[in-house]
Amino acid sequence: MIFEQLFDNKSSTYTYIISSGKGREALIIDPVIEHTDEYIKKLKNLELKLVKVIDTHIHADHISGLNELNKRTNCTRIMGEKSKSEVIDLRIKDDETIKVESIKLKAIYTPGHTDCSYSYLMNDRVFTGDTLLINGTGRTDFQNGSSEDAYNSLFNKLLKLPENTLVYPAHDYNGKKFSTIETEKNSNPRLQVSSKEEYVEIMANLDLANPKMMDIAVPANVKGLSLDRL
Ligand SMILES: [Fe+2]
Numbered sequence: 001m002i003f004e005q006l007f008d009n010k011s012s013t014y015t016y017i018i019s020s021g022k023g024r025e026a027l028i029i030d031p032v033i034e035h036t037d038e039y040i041k042k043l044k045n046l047e048l049k050l051v052k053v054i055d056t057h058i059h060a061d062h063i064s065g066l067n068e069l070n071k072r073t074n075c076t077r078i079m080g081e082k083s084k085s086e087v088i089d090l091r092i093k094d095d096e097t098i099k100v101e102s103i104k105l106k107a108i109y110t111p112g113h114t115d116c117s118y119s120y121l122m123n124d125r126v127f128t129g130d131t132l133l134i135n136g137t138g139r140t141d142f143q144n145g146s147s148e149d150a151y152n153s154l155f156n157k158l159l160k161l162p163e164n165t166l167v168y169p170a171h172d173y174n175g176k177k178f179s180t181i182e183t184e185k186n187s188n189p190r191l192q193v194s195s196k197e198e199y200v201e202i203m204a205n206l207d208l209a210n211p212k213m214m215d216i217a218v219p220a221n222v223k224g225l226s227l228d229r230l
Pocket of ligand 1: 057058059060061130
């Protein structure tokens with residue numbers, strides 16, 4: 001299997017290129033528009049044909065590369081069915097599976113950070129978007145976020161996965177590349193709560209500034225802008 005984890009310094013976003021092997025079909029998760037040329041080059045070097053591209057949710061801190069990649073490769077743009085994007089080709093439902101040859105990703109609806117947040121389980125690993133981060137969890141104070149929903153997504157969905165499941169988030173701000181469900185369950189400070197009310201209380205008191213790109217990125221990602229229209 002080909003599994004590449006790429007990083008955008010500006011937004012600390014992780015992007016994943018996945019394929020069952022060289023010369024085969026590929027999938028990209030959470031691309032950043034400014035890196036489109038880099039993705040295309042990597043795909044070319046590995047003789048990969050990009051067929052699907054997924055955003056875990058509508059991002060507020062960077063412009064997605066979904067639309068630009070679709071323009072250049074004709075790949076299918078996928079998001080969860082609750083996405084407000086106006087340019088998605090395929091809306092995936094909770095528990096449905098996305099296939100790229102022998103690669104299978106099961107969608108898990110994990111609202112809370114936004115109401116359009118989905119995680120994707122692929123064998124031994126899960127792409128958690130901003131729902132579960134390494135040593136943190138996604139904020140819930142905009143884009144119809146809900147800390148009650150986030151608690152449910154975390155404690156009743158993601159933390160119920162096998163403990164050795166690898167966690168690959170959409171961001172990390174401290175240089176960590178992945179974690180496990182077990183590590184997060186035992187040491188993520190946001191998850192050491194004894195009730196939903198306690199979690200809601202923590203999230204209500206974070207007092208975070210809005211992401212700098214938010215007023216540009218959210219509408220751009222809903223409309224699906226490509227590079228020539230930025
Ligand atoms: Fe986000």
